[in-house]
Amino acid sequence: MSDSLKGAPRPASESAAEAVARYCREHGIPLPRRREYLPRWHPNIQAYLRNKWEHNAPGVWACYCATCEKRFYARHPAGYCSPACTDAARHERERERRMRAKAGRTCAHCGAPLSTVARADSRYCSPACRQAAYRGRQVSGCPQLTSRNAP
Ligand SMILES: [Zn+2]
Numbered sequence: 001m002s003d004s005l006k007g008a009p010r011p012a013s014e015s016a017a018e019a020v021a022r023y024c025r026e027h028g029i030p031l032p033r034r035r036e037y038l039p040r041w042h043p044n045i046q047a048y049l050r051n052k053w054e055h056n057a058p059g060v061w062a063c064y065c066a067t068c069e070k071r072f073y074a075r076h077p078a079g080y081c082s083p084a085c086t087d088a089a090r091h092e093r094e095r096e097r098r099m100r101a102k103a104g105r106t107c108a109h110c111g112a113p114l115s116t117v118a119r120a121d122s123r124y125c126s127p128a129c130r131q132a133a134y135r136g137r138q139v140s141g142c143p144q145l146t147s148r149n150a151p
């Protein structure tokens with residue numbers, strides 16, 4: 001905007017945004033930043049969207065968060081109210097995936113099912129089986145090593 005508007009009465013062609021900018025300049029107020037986006041989970045935006053939704057404005061959706069089950073408003077159908085709830089859901093999915101990967105494992109020695117609380121890299125149902133498997137490997141051994149040790 002040019003300085004020619006400074007102090008001049010508001011021309012009919014001046015938009016509201018231009019009027020604000022002119023007012024700020026005349027009163028030494030820093031101009032509001034043009035593209036200051038608040039995220040949609042910001043309370044102000046939620047209040048704004050809820051108001052629009054309550055007045056049946058098009059393009060506003062009332063959604064329920066799949067994590068915290070709170071109602072929220074968005075411009076597109078959305079599953080989660082905030083990044084925190086999105087992250088929580090992702091962590092929960094990863095935890096379930098790990099649990100599924102753990103289920104159905106069996107002991108590499110005796111074949112008994114492994115507990116789902118066992119570590120992801122555990123292969124034996126008990127220290128006894130791990131020991132037995134270790135001893136078994138020692139006995140069968142590596143052929144080259146045993147032949148070298150043979151007389
Ligand atoms: Zn939520």
Ligand SMILES: [Zn+2]
Nearest residue numbers: 107110125129
């Ligand atoms: Zn076992």
